[in-house]
Amino acid sequence: MSPETLVQPPTLETAPLQISPADFDHYVMSTYARYPITLEKGEGCRVWDTDGREYLDFVAGIATCTLGHAHPAMIAAVTQQIQKLHHVSNLYYTQEQGELAKWLVEHSCADRVFFCNSGAEANEGAIKLARKYAHTVLGIQSPIIITAHASFHGRTLATITATGQPKYQKNFDPLMPGFYYVPYNDITALDAAIALLDGNERQVAAIMLEALQGEGGVRPGNLEYFQRIRDICNEKGILLIADEVQVGMGRTGHYWGYENLGIEPDIFTSAKGLGGGIPIGAMLCKSFCDVFQPGDHASTFGGNPFATGVALAVCKTLEQEGLLANVQARGEQLRSGLGTIVQQYSQHFSEVRGWGLINGLVLSGDTELVSADVVKAAAAEGLLLVPAGPKVVRFVPPLTVSAAEIDRAIEIINRGMTTLV
Numbered sequence: 402m403s404p405e406t407l408v409q410p411p412t413l414e415t416a417p418l419q420i421s422p423a424d425f426d427h428y429v430m431s432t433y434a435r436y437p438i439t440l441e442k443g444e445g446c447r448v449w450d451t452d453g454r455e456y457l458d459f460v461a462g463i464a465t466c467t468l469g470h471a472h473p474a475m476i477a478a479v480t481q482q483i484q485k486l487h488h489v490s491n492l493y494y495t496q497e498q499g500e501l502a503k504w505l506v507e508h509s510c511a512d513r514v515f516f517c518n519s520g521a522e523a524n525e526g527a528i529k530l531a532r533k534y535a536h537t538v539l540g541i542q543s544p545i546i547i548t549a550h551a552s553f554h555g556r557t558l559a560t561i562t563a564t565g566q567p568k569y570q571k572n573f574d575p576l577m578p579g580f581y582y583v584p585y586n587d588i589t590a591l592d593a594a595i596a597l598l599d600g601n602e603r604q605v606a607a608i609m610l611e612a613l614q615g616e617g618g619v620r621p622g623n624l625e626y627f628q629r630i631r632d633i634c635n636e637k638g639i640l641l642i643a644d645e646v647q648v649g650m651g652r653t654g655h656y657w658g659y660e661n662l663g664i665e666p667d668i669f670t671s672a673k674g675l676g677g678g679i680p681i682g683a684m685l686c687k688s689f690c691d692v693f694q695p696g697d698h699a700s701t702f703g704g705n706p707f708a709t710g711v712a713l714a715v716c717k718t719l720e721q722e723g724l725l726a727n728v729q730a731r732g733e734q735l736r737s738g739l740g741t742i743v744q745q746y747s748q749h750f751s752e753v754r755g756w757g758l759i760n761g762l763v764l765s766g767d768t769e770l771v772s773a774d775v776v777k778a779a780a781a782e783g784l785l786l787v788p789a790g791p792k793v794v795r796f797v798p799p800l801t802v803s804a805a806e807i808d809r810a811i812e813i814i815n816r817g818m819t820t821l822v
């Protein structure tokens with residue numbers, strides 16, 4: 402049956418949703434510190450709350466809504482795919498999963514793809530793949546993966562252990578063995594760690610890093626640092642894993658964050674922006690380290706036709722609408738505008754850093770203001786932002802954001818600061 406012959410779905414007549422924040426908190430576990438805003442619809446870079454108030458969305462689902470809200474390409478893909486085939490498990494071949502894997506391989510350095518549902522699951526897959534490679538190829542009995550301080554790789558037990566931030570690990574011990582932390586962008590510390598860990602017998606199987614640390618304060622990787630790491634991995638047979646969950650899919654002005662660093666990882670992970678807001682994750686690798694066999698790893702929902710069909714539409718739209726050029730232009734505009742904020746309020750802000758449309762406005766160590774203060778003031782003026790730690794305000798709008806929306810965001814930050822200082 403072709404898409405043209407699909408029947409139109411019936412209109413469901415349902416009463417408006419009217420759950421109050423108090424009832425919400427009664428029924429939903431308190432794992433999030435939510436802002437006192439109830440959002441109900443969105444279009445492009447804008448969202449509206451239940452009181453009809455409009456906001457500029459520079460959170461975008463925390464760097465997830467690649468095309469913004471209610472993009473026509475996503476509406477068409479969701480509508481067509483849900484009427485065609487949405488889930489059949491990985492016991493069978495499906496066209497959508499194969500086409501998405503082909504697009505990802507042809508637009509990256511990878512040879513193979515494994516699909517799952519989230520960034521944490523993608524990173525779990527990368528960790529498992531690295532460990533199996535260590536055992537079966539490198540002959541390492543107790544493999545160790547080196548990660549960075551201030552990193553973030555997910556919320557499962559393995560990925561919070563990989564995450565070099567104690568605040569995410571508190572009260573969840575015993576943690577997973579097999580991880581070691583080093584300072585980010587410090588090649589001397591990395592060299593010393595490898596020498597220490599491999600002193601008596603080889604243990605280092607992989608180095609797992611973000612090309613830009615998102616939750617760690619929007620800290621871009623250093624070009625020379627990553628190129629030296631690539632050389633070390635080549636020399637010692639260590640796998641290089643890039644966590645691209647937050648910076649991949651065009652967020653930095655390139656398809657992948659590692660392209661900003663002039664290197665190719667052996668394994669990298671994607672999620673967030675891959676589905677444009679529809680849950681999907683992917684772990685990609687080069688063929689030489691593709692050691693998984695049937696039964697080694699699996700995901701019931703991973704790669705289902707619905708998620709992969711929508712993700713494929715996101716990928717094609719990213720390519721066909723030239724959104725990488727928009728990311729580069731709007732990113733420069735945003736950093737320029739935020740730079741004027743830093744100059745105007747130099748006693749409170751120290752710098753702007755980032756790539757493309759993932760940028761951090763860094764608060765001075767001398768100011769009493771914290772990122773949550775700026776986020777709250779911006780929301781009061783109609784701009785949604787999110788902290789990246791206590792001293793960094795993160796700006797991650799949809800990749801479709803316009804020049805006018807960037808200008809408006811800068812104006813709102815300016816107004817918000819007048820209420821704070």
